[in-house]
Amino acid sequence: xxxxxxxxxxxxxxxxxxxxxxxxxxxxxxxxxxxxxxxxxxxxxxxxxxxxxxxxxxxxxxxxxxxxxxxxxxxxxxxxxxxxxxxxxxxxxxxxxxxxxxxxxxxxxxxxxxxxxxxxxxxxxxxxxxxxxxxxxxxxxxxxxxxxxxxxxxxxxxxxxxxxxxxxxxxxxxxxxxxxxxxxxxxxxxxxxxxxxxxxxxxxxxxxxxxxxxxxxxxxxxxxxxxxxxxxxxxxxxxxxxxxxxxxxxxxxxxxxxxxxxxxxxxxxxxxxxxxxxxxxxxxxxxxxxxxxxxxxxxxxxxxxxxxxxxxxxx
Amino acid sequence: xxxxxxxxxxxxxxxxxxxxxxxxxxxxxxxxxxxxxxxxxxxxxxxxxxxxxxxxxxxxxxxxxxxxxxxxxxxxxxxxxxxxxxxxxxxxxxxxxxxxxxxxxxxxxxxxxxxxxxxxxxxxxxxxxxxxxxxxxxxxxxxxxxxxxxxxxxxxxxxxxxxxxxxxxxxxxxxxxxxxxxxxxxxxxxxxxxxxxxxxxxxxxxxxxxxxxxxxxxxxxxxxxxxxxxxxxxxxxxxxxxxxxxxxxxxxxxxx
Numbered sequence: 001x002x003x004x005x006x007x008x009x010x011x012x013x014x015x016x017x018x019x020x021x022x023x024x025x026x027x028x029x030x031x032x033x034x035x036x037x038x039x040x041x042x043x044x045x046x047x048x049x050x051x052x053x054x055x056x057x058x059x060x061x062x063x064x065x066x067x068x069x070x071x072x073x074x075x076x077x078x079x080x081x082x083x084x085x086x087x088x089x090x091x092x093x094x095x096x097x098x099x100x101x102x103x104x105x106x107x108x109x110x111x112x113x114x115x116x117x118x119x120x121x122x123x124x125x126x127x128x129x130x131x132x133x134x135x136x137x138x139x140x141x142x143x144x145x146x147x148x149x150x151x152x153x154x155x156x157x158x159x160x161x162x163x164x165x166x167x168x169x170x171x172x173x174x175x176x177x178x179x180x181x182x183x184x185x186x187x188x189x190x191x192x193x194x195x196x197x198x199x200x201x202x203x204x205x206x207x208x209x210x211x212x213x214x215x216x217x218x219x220x221x222x223x224x225x226x227x228x229x230x231x232x233x234x235x236x237x238x239x240x241x242x243x244x245x246x247x248x249x250x251x252x253x254x255x256x257x258x259x260x261x262x263x264x265x266x267x268x269x270x271x272x273x274x275x276x277x278x279x280x281x282x283x284x285x286x287x288x289x290x291x292x293x294x295x296x297x298x299x300x301x302x303x304x305x306x307x308x309x310x311x312x313x314x315x
Numbered sequence: 316x317x318x319x320x321x322x323x324x325x326x327x328x329x330x331x332x333x334x335x336x337x338x339x340x341x342x343x344x345x346x347x348x349x350x351x352x353x354x355x356x357x358x359x360x361x362x363x364x365x366x367x368x369x370x371x372x373x374x375x376x377x378x379x380x381x382x383x384x385x386x387x388x389x390x391x392x393x394x395x396x397x398x399x400x401x402x403x404x405x406x407x408x409x410x411x412x413x414x415x416x417x418x419x420x421x422x423x424x425x426x427x428x429x430x431x432x433x434x435x436x437x438x439x440x441x442x443x444x445x446x447x448x449x450x451x452x453x454x455x456x457x458x459x460x461x462x463x464x465x466x467x468x469x470x471x472x473x474x475x476x477x478x479x480x481x482x483x484x485x486x487x488x489x490x491x492x493x494x495x496x497x498x499x500x501x502x503x504x505x506x507x508x509x510x511x512x513x514x515x516x517x518x519x520x521x522x523x524x525x526x527x528x529x530x531x532x533x534x535x536x537x538x539x540x541x542x543x544x545x546x547x548x549x550x551x552x553x554x555x556x557x558x559x560x561x562x563x564x565x566x567x568x569x570x571x
Binding site for chain 1: 362529530532542543
């Protein structure tokens, strides 16, 4: 009998395992055709906005080396539709529901949170980092003051824990993470997509109709991991790590870098069962390495590298 | 439940220049509908995304795909040999919306190029349910799948751009010139062709269903990457091609 315990507590909410879905890569009805949603640690839903957003023109998807670009643009039916049609369906799975929220201004974020306060949503993930909604891919997540402003507005209105989703398209992610923690964030999720682009040489046009889009997938994993590592050093709140996690080994790396939980995004678009596959693989990695809890796995990371401290020449 | 299966390549044929037929043996029999597609996974993980390819036919656990080698992904697929195992998904999307009986009905199948494989299973279904099946197929030059379609079609009209086979001209020109009428029409092919054919059918009160194509991410409804615009009851709505389609009623499609 294994003593493996993968449960985590994120800002007071208990998850039975550390795996959630990355916003915008999951649909309960579509994903539920491939695996049992109730087996997830938590479910994170696609960004919901105050009013319906139609998203960007197509093509919205472009493949890149080991990754993909998207410029979906937060296409969704708005918060009323979310409350009336999506939440009731999700409630049957009896796992924490994390609502990803996006808006054009602080007021919109506040209003959405107020609407959701009396629903079954367990936590809010505040999307201040989508590169697909403004000119030049700018967003609130790019500046510590603005990130802190949104955080404090939402925190005041929210009756549930708030997770701030950070953008990697910044010069110093640690300073932004610190700013949102100081402004009252209960957790951080990171990273959103990296702003990218592709050109079709034959047609002489950008591959995406929107020209620029968010890069995701295995190609960005080292960047995401490095950022989680940097942010873990400066904040005490939980981190939901994401960015190219595709295998159990990837998942273990993120935990060792300092993540408390993990979100699976592009891997699930590629392989619908990825969240379950990765969970199984993470269990196998932990058993192989002799860890019973995620805490043990995280603590095992050797910050002091003996190759550098023992004086023994390694190469 | 839908699933991702490991399938073995048991047959491979070059049907025309850059047009490949591939037969895949599935682990068990799988029901796939005419008009559905499957996600095909490539071995090289540099190419992350699965390739959505329309079902040509699926019978007795053998899935047949016919695709054009046009880019890196289909290029790799075309290079796979018999005996290789690759991952494929269950049938995705919706098939053509079909009745149980077509006795005494004339049904027009209109297609061009790499849209033609989508008609094989459809033609068979319609033929078996009593329809008088008229197919008008457009090719650039080389003709393919015509023998297989001939098994199920009462009339098979081939149009080529260069006039090498059949009628020299487009499918629409052929239909107009010969005043072809039908009770129902089904289309699959390049968007410009579908647009003019749909307009023709609507002018002549022929209800038409068409298969739309769009650049896909996941192919199963999670990413909202592939959308199209429909006009339903006077209202413009966005629909997901992979999940709500790829088959749509022609009169609802907004061409822009």
